[in-house]
Amino acid sequence: MLQATPQEDKTRDDGQKKASLDAWVTHYQSYAAKGQNASYIPALEHINSSQLGICIAEPNGTIIHSGDWEVPFTLQSISKVISFMAACLGCGISYVLERVDVEPTGDAFNSITRLEMHKPGKPFNPMINAGAITVSSLLPGKSPQQKLEVLYSLIEKLIGKRPTINEEVFQSEWKTAHRNRALAHYLKETGFLESEVEEALEVYLKQCSIEVNTKDIALIGLVLALDGYHPIRKEQILPKEIARLTKALMLTCGMYNASGKFAAFVGVPAKSGVSGGIMALAPSSTRRVLPLQGEFGIGIYGPAIDEYGNSLAGGMLLQQIAQEWDLNIF
């Protein structure tokens, strides 16, 4: 009996995956109208909120994408994952965990309440603003520029290009970051912040303003899925311990106070940002049914967010993919 060559099989398979993504993106795009852009950062308010795009990155270099996958957006809270990894790489896991815990809060990402309720005010985890501002202050380097350089070079290794900052978004948030300033002052008073308040904020808000597209974050997700191994560079970029710890934090705290629901009903490590990005990943699974058995990274963009700050249509799209492709890790 004639059989298709492996190459033909793969092409057909990718075509099927792309057709599924196209259909789901078209379907879920209409749900964006139920969400709203993050208006507390003025520069994000006027972005076209009906956009939805996705990119999948596989270890063999295959990239499958659909919709508005190429549109640039700012990392926002997705940057917390990268700064946490960079701080662990630079100072060691135990040093970082002396200053920030690994417990979910169930509170909004920018909440201040637990800092005062639980003495001595150690931030609960690095995926909420209090923890992420602390982590930014721990990055190696004496000045904000040096700390940011550490971050940029890790990102460059991960995505293969030097990141740039969206200056308009940075300025817009810098001028209005009253709550983040309050958090940073409180953390300074309790001794968890290692740099001056304005310096920590500059690093944190600039990392939030780094511009990416869905392919970039899918690649970062892929490296995490492979426990820190970069399949295109063929290099272990992060120690396995850091990659695993980061994935655990994404699963338990990455979708803010909807993290429990995501773990329960989607079941993959994911991290969102208020600009509408979601970085997710699928570790390999022998239980999984076709079409995707190996590890892969997922990048999603849909700027209309829900009450928790997660992309509304993007979250639904991720849930659909996880269900259809049997990605749930549990």
Ligand SMILES: NC(=O)CC[C@H](N)C(=O)O
């Ligand atoms: N949830 C987010 O994406 C928050 C990031 C944003 N820059 C802030 O600090 O508020």
